Amino acid sequence: MSAENPDLAIAQAATLHPITEIAERAGVPGAALVPYGAYKAKVDVRRMTPTGRTGRLVLVSAMSPTPAGEGKSTTTVGLADAFTLQGHRTMVALREPALGPIMGIKGGATGGGHAQVVPMEDINLHFTGDFHAIQIANNTLAALVDNHLHQGNALGIDPRRIQWKRVVDVNDRALRKVTIGLGGPTQGVPREDGFDIVVASEIMAVLCLATDLHDLEERIDRIVVGFTYDRQPVSVADLGVGGAITMLLKEALLPNLVQTLGGTPALVHGGPFANIAHGCNSLAATRLALSLADITVTEAGFGSDLGAEKFLDIKARLGGLSPDAGVVVATVRALKMHGGAAKDDLAREDVGAALAGTANLARHVQNMRKFGIEPVIALNRFPTDTEAELEAVLAWAEEQGFRAALSEVWAKGGEGGLAVAEQVLSAIEEDRPDFRPLYNPADGIEASLRTLAREIYGADDVVFEDRAPAQLRMLKRNGWDTLPVCVAKTQYSFSDDPTALGAPTGHVLHVRDLVPKIGAGFVVVLTGALMTMPGLPKEPAALRMGVTESGESVGLF
Template sequence: MAYKTDIEIAREAKKRPIMEIGAKLGIPSEHLLPYGHDKAKVSQPFIASLADRKNGKLVLVTAINPTPAGEGKTTTTVGLGDGLNRIGKNAVICIREASLGPNFGMKGGAAGGGYAQVVPMEEMNLHFTGDFHAITSAHNLLSAMIDNHIYWGNELDIDARRVVWRRVMDMNDRALRDVVVNLGGVANGFPRQTGFDITVASEVMAILCLSNDLEDLQKRLGDIVVAYRRDKSPIYCRDIKADGAMTVLLKDAMQPNLVQTLENNPAFVHGGPFANIAHGCNSVIATKTALKLADYVVTEAGFGADLGAEKFMNIKCRKAGLAPDAVVLVATVRAMKMNGGVAKADLGAENVEAVQKGCPNLGRHIGNVKSFGVPVVVAINHFVTDTDAEVQAVKDYVASQGSEAILCKHWAHGSAGVEELSHKVVELAESGAANFTPSYPDDMPLMKKIETIAAKIYHADGVIADNAVHAQLQAWEEAGYGHLPVCMAKTQYSFSTDPNLRGAPTGFSVPVREVRLSAGAGFIVAICGEIMTMPGLPRMPSAEVIRLNADGDVEGLF
């Protein structure tokens, strides 16, 4: 049987005018700023007017560690949102925006899949409403103003060797990871080494996604540490006087984007911080706005629960005063087999033993999520090659862990394929069983926070860090940053820092290579193992097959 591609399905969508979608949520048309007919931004004054309303229920969708077999976290998020609306609940979806770099690299689109998608798919995966371009421009304005300040006499006494603010672009380009700028003589400034990160790794992206309003945004931008003097005292963005202009560039980008699912249900798509270098969640302002407008908000966090869910709980919820009512943990039979040692080429053949062997990865994630005091249900995202015996093996294993696994067919059937999960989520969210508790208190020392995550979430034996890392953390504590949460930057493919170590490994340590201060975003980044902040393109990038067809439609995006 030949299945339609995601983009073919998306193109056949019977979209409703975005003003109708806004009306479903009670957003007056004058507070929707349309970008064409099928997407709009929600105005800041309207968002401010919602402050006294009661919040709806917050549901987090997370997953096992990603594998090449595919898990379908966004697809399940969209499917569940549609499913909740199908059973009579007023539900909104909140997901991140897609980055151009991965779209033209290896990943392809990021708006769900099959019959559980958010549309307009092409625009969302390309320029959308320009948010990422605004973030890129704001970030690089600060970069330009730093070099300009040094050029015109360096009144702040910046040590050009200690400028820590790099440049960004929203594309995978390994050639720009390390560069030398200001070459060409006196007229062009003082040569120094720097580099580019991808826009989603920018601290400006993290700041936009954690800010409550424009005033909060400008304060956080001002708090960014951009460089140090020779005595190692910090230079802030506000010292460069860039925070005001950056806020102006980000004024529209701060407003959440409203779009719709294939079933014409509302979805906020806003922000997109990296999930392994930053906190990997959609914006606080979108989530909070959705909670004021709906009975249920379904959101997701990037990669597996060891990264995305941990940061959602310990960073986003802590910073925003949020508490999830239920968690959905996405797994696939295919991924269980891969964790059980089956090669990707052999995943189509039934192998119940491999499923059982791979389930401990799922079990560890279940235990981790429960450690936050939130009830969890497992969603088995169905693939046509799954057999009844393999699905039952996952259900039996999850039952042995004190949770329930539900087979979901939203990819093929939309909301009709996810009704059972929708009812279970309502049951959990309404049960009052959630008693959310972060992994560590604010006043715990920074290194102890890192060690706590390594022990409680990764199940590591310990943390390895040299004296320079310990000294840096102590210096930040003395400077008043000790209360900040830690943002662990590590591979998404394993609980360890070795991407090839699948399943539920034990007997390993977590090496912390360096630590970085994101003072504006409000967290300390602990870089564990090798993490790239500027990806490269694969040997055969997706860009090679993305084109316009004879009708002017985009082909090859997914």
């Protein structure tokens, strides 16, 4: 096993079960299985008879992370394998990795160590083509909008007010702002445009919230691509191309079935980011898992202030879900960073910094409680952690009355997650969750945002600046100001300032733009300096990657 790349080596050394065996274990009939090779498949839910089962739903979130991540997916997979070891009929539902961050910072996003979904190379690289289908559907719509302008613009679309951007699954800062249609009359209508990353596309959000093909097409038809010269919204239905866009997505809508290293069936489907989108795997996959398993373990991106909040206020609200338990993943290194330790010193023992950083973790626990869920802290062990640091954090949790357990799933797989699994089962039985969304969208976007800012971010107020005041008036004029809000915000802080670590209070949430996503059914709220098209770091993960003569990936982690 390569010391430089143990996660990849573990995955490549694993003996996988045929996907037909995993499907049988999950309760997926052969008629509904659409194999993509020996170890992955799509599930055609239309060919399945409803089971009538609704299993327990466990939502995994995390504290505010360090740039390298805290192992939330690893913990989610390991916890599911722990439930399987206990004899529970279990499934895990995860998001698909995006190539942009894989090539940029992450290097891979399928868990780690002995708690991974496999085949990890396939899942990280193209998988079943869902992201490519979303990219093509998004860009086909963009091309149809520009063709409409070129062919006479019968709808009177104002080229200055087109909000539909093109997307690409690459972190490419050079494409954030572009000019298209140059070169003369035959080349189209010149206008300013821009690119987002695929995970920020409304098509991604629509696919992840759609319940079936009919619902998918209705949502696509509702997408607003821009506005006319007299500022009336123009939808996909107005263009008459909803059917074509839906056709491009008909296979992508089907959930993907794979497996964990522990043999637990896994649905890996959809992948909106939590810092720039709603951060949850597809509703279709979650519902399928709940109908097949007694326990479904799912994750939402980043911390309780991002993915978990959006899961609970958007996905659960729209999809009729009610989580039975929650998990907040924490690490000693993240605690130390939030406690004031320098990034270069995180490997050095510092019990004081770890305890100082618990202010951040405590707020994430309290945030989950505000939704009626009593979460379990999963302290994810890293090789650099010392016994003194781990014991101090667990003792702190006990003093605070928080449920907590050490997670060692990276090293031990499901066995390393048994302590967390026991705590989660106890929470379900003893704490009796009473899930409720945090705000009522009917009160209006301003009220929803102020509730989020004060209750979840610890802010004093919300300030609407730049384009936001005008956009707020537009939303009210069109009756869209009572939709749920999807806040695009840095993942590193409760505030909109990524350097404000710990548990800041008294700050102001700066809202610079409001973008209606009518097909998805929410309004994206852009805060701070967050970009919907990230850039690559100075030394991207791609520098470490390659392929051997036998076709095996190198550096994919």
